[in-house]
Amino acid sequence: MRILLVDDEQELVETLAERLSIRRIEARWATTGDAAMKFLEQESFDLAVLDVKLPGISGIDLHRKMKAKYPDLKFIFMTGHGSQDDYAAGSAETGKDYYLLKPVNIEKLMDKMKKLMGR
Amino acid sequence: MKGANMNRQLDIEMETGLRFFGKMTASISHEIKNVMAIINETAGLLEDYSLMAEKGMPIDPTRLKIVSERVSGQIKRANGIAKNLNNLAHSVDEFNKSVDLGEALALAVGLAQRLADMRSVTLELQPPSDFPTVITSPFHLQNLIWQMLDFAMDISGDAKVIGLTLGTATGSVEIRFTGLEGLKDPPETEFPTKRETSLLEMLGATINQDVKAGEMHLVLPRDVHQQLTDNG
Numbered sequence: 001m002r003i004l005l006v007d008d009e010q011e012l013v014e015t016l017a018e019r020l021s022i023r024r025i026e027a028r029w030a031t032t033g034d035a036a037m038k039f040l041e042q043e044s045f046d047l048a049v050l051d052v053k054l055p056g057i058s059g060i061d062l063h064r065k066m067k068a069k070y071p072d073l074k075f076i077f078m079t080g081h082g083s084q085d086d087y088a089a090g091s092a093e094t095g096k097d098y099y100l101l102k103p104v105n106i107e108k109l110m111d112k113m114k115k116l117m118g119r
Numbered sequence: 120m121k122g123a124n125m126n127r128q129l130d131i132e133m134e135t136g137l138r139f140f141g142k143m144t145a146s147i148s149h150e151i152k153n154v155m156a157i158i159n160e161t162a163g164l165l166e167d168y169s170l171m172a173e174k175g176m177p178i179d180p181t182r183l184k185i186v187s188e189r190v191s192g193q194i195k196r197a198n199g200i201a202k203n204l205n206n207l208a209h210s211v212d213e214f215n216k217s218v219d220l221g222e223a224l225a226l227a228v229g230l231a232q233r234l235a236d237m238r239s240v241t242l243e244l245q246p247p248s249d250f251p252t253v254i255t256s257p258f259h260l261q262n263l264i265w266q267m268l269d270f271a272m273d274i275s276g277d278a279k280v281i282g283l284t285l286g287t288a289t290g291s292v293e294i295r296f297t298g299l300e301g302l303k304d305p306p307e308t309e310f311p312t313k314r315e316t317s318l319l320e321m322l323g324a325t326i327n328q329d330v331k332a333g334e335m336h337l338v339l340p341r342d343v344h345q346q347l348t349d350n351g
Contacts, residue, residue: 008236009153011189015160022167053149056239080152102152103159 001117002044003027006036006062007051007078016049019106025113033057033065040070047113052079052089060089074116078104131317139262140207146233147204154197161189203229210257215344218257220285220292221247227264228283235281240272243298245284251292254342255322263318267296267326267337270310276300276333292339299333323347 003020005013005027013029020027028043030036033054039045048066052059063075077093080102091099098112165186168178206226228244235242271281275298282297301307311319311326319325323346327336340346 009157011193012153012157012160015157015164015189019160019164019167022171053237055237080149080156102156104156106160106163 001025001046001113003113004036004039004045004048005029006048006054007031008055023110033062036062037065040066045073046117047074047076049076049078052077060093063093076100076112076116078102128317131313132321135314135317136258136262139265143207143230147200150200150233151197154193154200157193158190161186199229207261210261214256215254216257217252217254218260219250219252221250223257223260224264224283224285224294227261227268231265231268235272238272239279240275241280243280243282245282247285249287251285251287253292253339254344255339256343259318259321263315263322263337264294266315266318267335271296271299271335273308274299274301290341292341294337296335297333299335302328302330302333302335304330323350
């Protein structure tokens with residue numbers, strides 16, 4: 001399984017990617033929507049984990065952009081906010097099961113990933 | 120001011136103040152959540168390392184040093200966030216006090232930093248050559264600087280860099296917002312609106328726009344109480 005983590009907090013995605021690699025899941029990370037799109041152009045991924053709030057483009061808009069170009073890619077949202085509006089927007093995009101609040105429990109994240117990938 | 124007008128003015132001031140407070144505290148809470156998320160992942164990574172060590176896998180000490188530095192860095196960041204929140208909270212303690220404008224501007228930039236990052240705008244605070252103080256309302260000053268920054272971010276053009284500098288003149292002090300490539304005459308967006316006008320009146324301040332230079336200047340009296348008394 002190849003994962004793309006997208007969050008403007010570099011230390012968060014960097015650490016999460018290392019923790020996933022310890023669990024034998026290959027993860028790359030990006031801190032902007034543009035960098036994430038470049039990754040998708042160059043490499044193939046099964047799943048993208050997106051922060052709802054990103055600089056320049058919202059996670060929701062980035063999700064739509066990615067989904068239009070890569071229809072097979074699966075998605076999980078994570079957010080630090082947890083406001084009703086964000087929850088409504090995020091869960092409407094991916095379903096409430098795939099909308100996680102920060103701090104994210106890695107085992108829970110892994111469960112969601114496996115469920116999404118049908119493993 | 121007549122009764123109905125005064126009530127309307129008070130409504131605008133109260134709503135503007137509450138919205139500003141809400142916007143800042145929501146942004147701060149998001150940032151705190153991010154710090155907690157990083158510390159949480161870092162603690163998890165340490166746990167992973169210890170499990171690996173228990174299984175006899177060697178852990179590079181350099182990795183441990185990086186992880187430790189990461190936690191220290193985030194604690195330092197959280198301290199800065201808490202300091203800004205505390206300063207904002209205490210800005211309502213007194214509505215007429217001596218304010219160090221250099222510190223006030225640093226606080227305004229600190230509070231707006233994350234919101235600017237979200238809009239891919241860089242805020243460049245120039246170190247002041249002197250440290251002017253004004254007697255004013257610290258909370259309303261913060262609110263007005265934010266309203267101006269919010270507008271400035273919309274008109275920062277392709278460069279998306281806003282410079283902030285302090286200048287002094289006899290009896291007044293200026294905060295200059297530079298890099299406003301999208302500043303137009305006549306303006307495309309109404310500014311200042313009733314909200315900013317209300318704050319300007321309260322602070323005895325004015326906003327001057329230099330469209331050619333792409334600058335806005337917030338001119339503050341040295342003593343708002345004196346200014347308002349002089350103006351009757």
